[in-house]
Amino acid sequence: MDAQLIVIIAGVILVVAIIGSLLFLKGYSGKFTFDTANGTRPRATEGEGSTSGTKSNGRFKLLTAGVGAVFAAIIAKLWSMQMVSADHYDKLAEQNQTRTVTTPAPRGRILDRNGEAIVDNRASLALVAYRDLAENTVVVRHLANVLGMPYMAVLRNIQDNTEGAQSPHTIASDVRRSTIAYVVEHIDQFPGVSVAERTERSYPNGTLACHVVGYTGTVTQEQLDAQENLSDEVRAGSIDYQSGDIVGQAGVEYYYESLLQGIRGEQTVKVDADGNVTGQAGAVPAKAGSDIKLTIDLKIQRACEEGLKLGMEVAEQTGYEPTCGACVCMDCTNGEILGLASAPTFDPSVFVGGVSSDTWNELNDDEGDHPLLNRVIGGLYMSASTIKPFTSLAGMEYGVYTADMSSNCTGWWTGLGEAWGKKCWLETGHGTRNLETGIRDSCDVVFYDLGKNFFYSEKNPEGLQEMYRRWGLGAKTGIDLPSEAEGRVPDSAWKEEYRKDWSADQRAWNAGDMTNIAIGQGDILVTPLQMATAYCGLAMGGVEWTPHVLLSAVARDGEGDAYTYEPKKRLTAEISTAGALDVAYRGVHSMIYEESAVTAAHFTNLPVQVAGKSGTGEKDGEDPYGWFIAYAPFDDPKYVVCAMLERGGFGSTCAMPAVRTVLGALYDSPDDAAYTAGDSTR
Structure with a gap:
């Protein structure tokens, strides 16, 4: 603000003040008259003397002083704005222009x-x-x-x-x-x-x-x-x-x-x-x-997804129509996830720019297959027979079913009485089987006996559940992905709470519950990643690494070094019983090469030896869920591959092709054996 502008503003204010003063004094003009007879000297019309005139004069002086004071204050403020605070007001003005x-x-x-x-x-x-x-x-x-x-x-x-x-x-x-x-x-x-x-x-x-x-x-x-x-x-x-x-x-x-x-x-x-x-x-x-x-390798990722598709195609040949499944490949030496596939898939590009309400509703339709669900970490299923190696370890660790014990399988088990009889998956029976051959042939009767022995054990009636938890089942793995499910290892406390509104008999944990979970049926729930991680631990002698998908991060410019993920041990499952792990190892190895010639044909053409286990989960009113889990090489484990198909039939029919496809990608050895249905285990 320059000096000329200050003078103009001051002049305007002064004129306004003078006009105001005249208007103020006009109010007193009617109180004076001129004596025409005696000249022009004014005289008061209100009473005698000049008291009223004196008061008016005093008011005028007071008003003049007030106007002068206001005028002086304004001049001082304008001078301050021009000379003292110019920089401050310049900045404010600049802000108003940006x-x-x-x-x-x-x-x-x-x-x-x-x-x-x-x-x-x-x-x-x-x-x-x-x-x-x-x-x-x-x-x-x-x-x-x-x-x-x-x-x-x-x-x-x-x-x-x-x-x-x-x-x-x-x-x-x-x-x-x-x-x-x-x-x-x-x-x-x-x-x-x-x-x-x-x-x-x-x-x-x-x-x-x-x-x-x-x-x-x-x-x-x-x-x-x-x-x-x-x-x-x-x-x-x-x-x-x-x-x-x-x-x-x-x-x-x-x-x-x-x-x-x-x-x-x-x-x-x-x-x-x-x-x-x-x-x-x-x-x-x-x-x-x-x-x-x-940690994902796109070559292995493609194999996981293509393997699921192949498994579904094979399942369709046997009359099933699976549309949902999961497949994961994990490095058991450090927890790295090389491939993780869930079916059905979804197109992430539909979310770019905002997803339409119709598309969103379709993706989340309760009547649909929920393609947004990551079934590897968020799908909960009965583990089926894939849990039998861990059931065997529990029996040996707590002494309720040792390596030298055996059971006679006729296809029908009556260990809890004829009224509570249970079938083996092979209705003609397996004959005499121990823990090792029970794992190989997936004989249910061996594990019914084991579960019954736990139920009636005075020392460790819930030792079976403890063993499952020892390998991390019923708990989140800690993978660096959101929405991981916890799973469930049921026991008497869980059933009491779950059925709290039922009768006392219906709330009570019974021998049937124990024999069910011994073969991976009933109320036990796991995710495919939990089972893959447990098999990693089995392959590594009890050491489980936390599964993870992050390998490293490149830092933003000027913001420090790149970040590299450090693998973390999840747990170590200690097995104190001598030879117990070897029984489990021989069982999962012989399952691949001795149980079925059809299964063996798909693995003998690999350059490494493999160990694995199939499983078939039964859910009332639905077609069976098929599992297959394998690790390789058998003598120096490096990779675990786990596949599960919902409503796909026997695991060794529908899930095994997915696992074999991934192993073929890992070892550059595609499968040249034909897939035929019928000759398979649970």
């Missing part, structure tokens, strides 16, 4: 262990506008029509106050280029709307590994509300989300959000009186999120 807007940061890529992209980024275009556009209902409605979005959805995006008052609000992301072209060509119909460059997720391998990587989506209001409820200390170390931000919503995208999410930048732009951008005043560039490398 806007600070945020710029989104690209998410980090997701790569397989060899550096091949599973999830990448691609350039995309978004339509943005400032909040005041919401007042122009004609433009908002026109935008909704052009974008094919509900009017209220467009209005809500424009009015959203979490993107910052000075930042443009995202109206729509990943807009088709034809739509962008129309808006640009008819920009006069869309005042205040502009185009912003963004990055969106792309999937160069389609749906491959979709349950591992998950998907992204716009940050939800619930997530924003949760952020608001964080303490200042916690929030200081977390990402500050704004409405419209793209965040991980499932899989690796969700679990490693803090690594993948970038740090938004800021851009200070100059604007004119109408808010139009006229130039750039400064910028802090956005920082892309960290690229992360997974």
Whole structure:
């Protein structure tokens, strides 16, 4: 503010003050008259003397003094603004001429262990506008029509106050280029709307590994509300989300959000009186999120997914129609997941730019197959006969069924009385079987006897459940993926609580319950990953590593070193009984090569020896669930492969082809034996 302007302002104020004073004094003009007879000397008309005139004179002086004081104060303030606080007001003026807007940061890529992209980024275009556009209902409605979005959805995006008052609000992301072209060509119909460059997720391998990587989506209001409820200390170390931000919503995208999410930048732009951008005043560039490398090998991942498809095709030859399944390949020496497949799959690209309500409802239809469910970690199933090696270890460890004991299988077991008789899967019977041959042939009768002995044991009536838990069953494995299920190892306390509203007899744990879980049936529930991890522990003599999918992360520029995942031991299952593990080892090895010539034909053509176990879970009213788990090499274990098909029939028929396909990929030895149905075990 220059001196000339100060003088003008002061002059205006002085004139206003003088006019005000005259108007004030006018109120007293009617109280004086002129004595025409005696000249022009005024005289008071109210009483005698000059008392009233004296008072008026005093008021005038008082008013004059007041006006002078106010005028002096104004002059002093103007001088202060010009001479003392000029810099401060210059800065305020500059702020009124600029806007600070945020710029989104690209998410980090997701790569397989060899550096091949599973999830990448691609350039995309978004339509943005400032909040005041919401007042122009004609433009908002026109935008909704052009974008094919509900009017209220467009209005809500424009009015959203979490993107910052000075930042443009995202109206729509990943807009088709034809739509962008129309808006640009008819920009006069869309005042205040502009185009912003963004990055969106792309999937160069389609749906491959979709349950591992998950998907992204716009940050939800619930997530924003949760952020608001964080303490200042916690929030200081977390990402500050704004409405419209793209965040991980499932899989690796969700679990490693803090690594993948970038740090938004800021851009200070100059604007004119109408808010139009006229130039750039400064910028802090956005920082892309960290690229992360997974333990996944896309070659093995493809084998897991193709193996499930093959298993389903073989199952269809026997009259079953499986559509759901799981397959996982794990390095038993460190817990790395090389492949993880769940069927059916889903297309993560449908979430880019926002998933439609119809697609979302289809993906979550209760009558459907729930393709978003990662069955490897979230599906709960009876373990079936795959649990029998651990049942054997329990019997030997607690002495209720030792290695030199045997049972006679006629196909029908009456150990609890004829009324409670149970069948063996082989109705003609296996004859005499011990623990080793019981594992090989999956003879149910051996394990019925073992379960019965536990139930009537005075020292360790729940030793069987303890052994299952010793190997990690009934507990989360700790994998670095969200939504892992816990599973269940049932016992008397569980049944009492589960059936608390039933009668005392119905709540009581009984021998039938124990014989059921001894063969992996009944109320026991496991995930395929739990069984794979348990077999890793079995192969490694009791040592289980925590399964994980992260291998390393590349640090953001200028933010320190890259992160490398350090494998962690999950547990060590100690078996004190001498020779017990060897019994289990011989059982799972002979199951591959001695139980069935059909099964053996698919593994003798591998360059390594394999050990494994099949299983078939029975669920009332449904076709059986098929399992197959194997590890290799037998003499120096490195890999475990586990497959399960829902409603696929016998495990050695439907699940074994999936496992063999993965082993073939691991050892570059595809299976050349034909798949035939009928000659298989449970």
